[in-house]
Amino acid sequence: MAGAITTHLSDKASIRPKHTNESPVVRVVLTVVALLFLGLIVVLPLASVFVEAFKRGADVYVASITDPDAVSALKLTLLTALIAVPLNTIFGVAAAWAISKFRFRGKNLLITLIDLPFAVSPVIAGLIFILMFGAQGWFGPWLDDHNIQIMFALPGIVLATTFVTFPFVARELLPLMQAQGIQEEEAAASLGAKGWQIFWRVTLPNIKWGLLYGIILCNARAMGEFGAVSVVSGHIRGETNTLPLHVEILYNEYQFSASFAVASLLVLLAVLTLVVKTFVEWKTAQREPDGERSGEQHAH
Amino acid sequence: MHIEVKHVSKTFGTHKAVSDVSFGIERGKLIGLLGPSGGGKSTLLRILAGLESPDSGDVYINGKRVNDVPPQQRGIGFVFQNYALFKHMNVYDNIAFGLTIRKADKKEITARVEELLDLTGLRGFERRYPHQLSGGQRQRVAFARALAPRPELLLLDEPFAAIDAKVRKELRTWLKQLIATIGITSVFVTHDQDEAVEVADEMLIVQQGRLEQQGPPLAVYTAPQTAFVASFIGHSSVIEKPQLLRGFEHRAELNGGRAIIRPEFVEVGREREIAYPSAAAKGTIRHVFFRGAHLELDVQVGDNRVSAYRSLDQEPLKPGEEVYVLIHRLYHITDQSAVMLENPLKVDPLPVHI
Numbered sequence: 001m002a003g004a005i006t007t008h009l010s011d012k013a014s015i016r017p018k019h020t021n022e023s024p025v026v027r028v029v030l031t032v033v034a035l036l037f038l039g040l041i042v043v044l045p046l047a048s049v050f051v052e053a054f055k056r057g058a059d060v061y062v063a064s065i066t067d068p069d070a071v072s073a074l075k076l077t078l079l080t081a082l083i084a085v086p087l088n089t090i091f092g093v094a095a096a097w098a099i100s101k102f103r104f105r106g107k108n109l110l111i112t113l114i115d116l117p118f119a120v121s122p123v124i125a126g127l128i129f130i131l132m133f134g135a136q137g138w139f140g141p142w143l144d145d146h147n148i149q150i151m152f153a154l155p156g157i158v159l160a161t162t163f164v165t166f167p168f169v170a171r172e173l174l175p176l177m178q179a180q181g182i183q184e185e186e187a188a189a190s191l192g193a194k195g196w197q198i199f200w201r202v203t204l205p206n207i208k209w210g211l212l213y214g215i216i217l218c219n220a221r222a223m224g225e226f227g228a229v230s231v232v233s234g235h236i237r238g239e240t241n242t243l244p245l246h247v248e249i250l251y252n253e254y255q256f257s258a259s260f261a262v263a264s265l266l267v268l269l270a271v272l273t274l275v276v277k278t279f280v281e282w283k284t285a286q287r288e289p290d291g292e293r294s295g296e297q298h299a300h
Numbered sequence: 301m302h303i304e305v306k307h308v309s310k311t312f313g314t315h316k317a318v319s320d321v322s323f324g325i326e327r328g329k330l331i332g333l334l335g336p337s338g339g340g341k342s343t344l345l346r347i348l349a350g351l352e353s354p355d356s357g358d359v360y361i362n363g364k365r366v367n368d369v370p371p372q373q374r375g376i377g378f379v380f381q382n383y384a385l386f387k388h389m390n391v392y393d394n395i396a397f398g399l400t401i402r403k404a405d406k407k408e409i410t411a412r413v414e415e416l417l418d419l420t421g422l423r424g425f426e427r428r429y430p431h432q433l434s435g436g437q438r439q440r441v442a443f444a445r446a447l448a449p450r451p452e453l454l455l456l457d458e459p460f461a462a463i464d465a466k467v468r469k470e471l472r473t474w475l476k477q478l479i480a481t482i483g484i485t486s487v488f489v490t491h492d493q494d495e496a497v498e499v500a501d502e503m504l505i506v507q508q509g510r511l512e513q514q515g516p517p518l519a520v521y522t523a524p525q526t527a528f529v530a531s532f533i534g535h536s537s538v539i540e541k542p543q544l545l546r547g548f549e550h551r552a553e554l555n556g557g558r559a560i561i562r563p564e565f566v567e568v569g570r571e572r573e574i575a576y577p578s579a580a581a582k583g584t585i586r587h588v589f590f591r592g593a594h595l596e597l598d599v600q601v602g603d604n605r606v607s608a609y610r611s612l613d614q615e616p617l618k619p620g621e622e623v624y625v626l627i628h629r630l631y632h633i634t635d636q637s638a639v640m641l642e643n644p645l646k647v648d649p650l651p652v653h654i
Contacts (some may be wrong), residue, residue, distance in 0.1 A: 191397050202628075205389075
C-alpha cells in the first residue's frame with residue numbers, strides 16, 4: 001500500500017510513432033501475460049470471495065452481514081475511519097504546508113518521521129501502544145487509577161489506525177506542493193491576502209484533488225488495517241472487533257460463508273474507494289487539458 | 301524621495317545576496333534594476349516588497365520605515381517572473397483578487413476590473429483560465445492583477461524573461477507607455493541591458509550584492525563610474541595591454557592597467573576611409589560576423605584584440621586583410637573606477653582656420 005501507483009494514461013501518450021513502438025506480436029504477448037497474471041493474482045481471489053460468500057445461498061449471506069456482531073464491526077470500522085482520516089488529513093495538510101512553504105530547522109527530520117509508519121511493521125505499531133498504554137505499560141497504572149480505558153477499546157483502535165495511516169495525506173501532498181512552490185502564495189500576500197485567506201483561496205484550491213486522493217488512500221487503509229488493530233483491539237465481539245478482525249474470527253470458527261460474506265463487504269468498500277479514486281484522477285486529468293502540469297502530479 | 305533604501309544587507313546562509321546598498325527613488329520614476337544573474341537584484345526587489353526582510357539597514361516608503369510592515373500593508377503591486385497567476389481562477393477573478401480580499405464593494409470591483417481589462421487589452425478573455433492564454437496575455441493579466449488595488453509602488457521581477465523575443469519588444473513599449481499613463485513609481489528587475497536602457501528612466505546597476513551605479517541610461521552608458529559598469533554596459537572588449545595602442549603610448553597610468561573599448565569607439569577601414577590616418581595603427585581582420593543590421597569585425601592590433609562595427613553599405617572587408625585601426629577613446633579601468641581617455645593624436649593634420 002506504501003507505494004500507491006497512479007497512472008495518467010492519455011491518448012497522446014499511447015499514440016507513438018512506429019519506430020519507438022514494438023511489433024504487434026510482442027504487444028499482444030505482453031498484454032496477454034499481464035492480463036493472465038492480473039487475473040490469477042487479483043481477479044480470481046477477489047471473485048472467489050463472492051463465490052464463497054454466496055455458496056450457501058443469499059439467505060445465509062444476508063444473515064451473515066446483518067448479524068449484530070457484523071453490523072457492530074462495520075460500525076466500528078466506519079467510526080474508526082471517521083476519526084482517523086480527518087485527524088490525518090489535518091496533520092497531513094499542516095505538515096505538507098509547513099515543509100513546502102517555510103524554511104525551518106528539523107525539516108528533514110520531520111520528513112523522515114512522516115515515513116516512519118510505512119517503515120514499521122503494523123504489528124510492531126500495535127505493540128508500541130500496548131507498551132505505552134497497556135496494563136504494564138508506561139501510562140498503564142495512571143490510566144487505570146483514573147479509570148481511562150485506551151487499550152482493548154475504541155481509543156486504542158483509533159490510535160493504532162491513525163499511526164498506521166498517518167503518512168498517506170502528507171506523502172501525497174508533499175511532491176505536489178513542493179512542485180507548485182510558494183509564488184502564488186506570495187502573489188496573494190502582495191495583493192493583501194492574510195494567512196487564512198491565502199490558504200482557503202489559493203493553496204487549498206490548488207491542492208484539492210491531490211488532497212482528496214490522499215484522503216481516499218488513507219481511508220482505504222484505515223478501513224482495511226489488520227495487524228496493528230489486531231494487537232490493540234482485544235477481539236471483543238460486538239465491541240472492539242473491526243471488519244477485518246471479524247472476518248478472521250469467523251474464518252477461525254469455520255464459518256466460511258459468513259466469513260466471506262463479511263469479507264465481501266470490505267471488498268465492496270474497496271471497490272467504492274477505487275471508483276472514487278478513478279473519478280478523482282479523471283477529474284484531475286480533465287483540469288489540465290493541455291497536460292501542462294502533468295508530471296507534477298503524484299510524483300511517486 | 302518616494303522610496304529610500306539605506307545600508308541594506310541580506311545574507312542567505314553564507315551567500316551575501318545584498319551588501320550595504322543605499323539608494324533613493326523619486327515618485328513616478330520607472331527604475332531598471334540591472335545586473336548579471338545571481339547579483340542580488342531580485343532579493344533587493346523582494347526586500348522592497350516585504351517578501352524578504354533585510355538583515356540590517358532600513359527601507360522607507362513615503363518617509364515611513366517599513367522594515368516591519370508585512371507585504372499585505374505596503375501598498376505594492378508585484379509582478380512575478382513566471383506571473384504566479386492563480387491557476388484555478390479565470391482572468392476576471394485573478395484581476396479582482398486584490399479587491400475581493402479587501403471586501404470591496406461588488407460594483408466597485410466590477411468597474412475596476414473592466415477598466416483594467418480595457419487598459420491591458422484583455423477584454424473578451426475574462427472567462428479564460430491562465431493555461432488558456434499566451435505568454436504575453438498572462439503577463440498582462442499579472443500586470444492588471446497587480447494594479448487592481450491601486451498600489452503606490454509597482455515591482456516587476458524579470459517581467460519579460462519568459463516571453464519570446466518579438467512579443468517582448470512590443471510588451472516593453474506597451475509597458476513603458478502604460479506606466480507613464482498611470483504615473484506609478486515602478487521598479488523592474490532585468491539582466492538584459494537593452495531592456496533596461498530602452499524602458500527605464502533611471503538604472504541601478506547591481507553586481508555581487510553591491511550597487512555599482514545609479515543614473516539615467518545615457519549617463520550610465522557614457523560615463524560608467526566603475527570597472528564593472530564599463531565592462532557590463534554596452535558591447536565591450538577588455539584590453540590587457542592598452543599602453544601598446546596607438547595614441548595611448550605615453551599615458552603613464554595605462555602601464556600595467558587594463559582598458560575597455562566599445563566597438564563604437566573604434567574605426568576600422570582602408571587607409572582612405574579613416575579620418576585621421578596618423579592616429580591609426582595597422583591591424584589584421586581576424587573574423588567578420590554578420591549581426592543582422594551591421595557587421596562586427598574582430599581585429600588584431602599588435603598584442604591586443606578589439607571589436608568594431610562596420611555598415612553593410614561599406615565595402616566589405618575580408619578576414620586576413622590588413623586595415624587601419626583608429627581608437628577614438630577608451631575607458632581606463634582600475635579596481636575602483638573607470639576613466640575615459642581620448643586619443644590625443646586625433647587632431648586634424650591640416651587645420652583650416654576661418
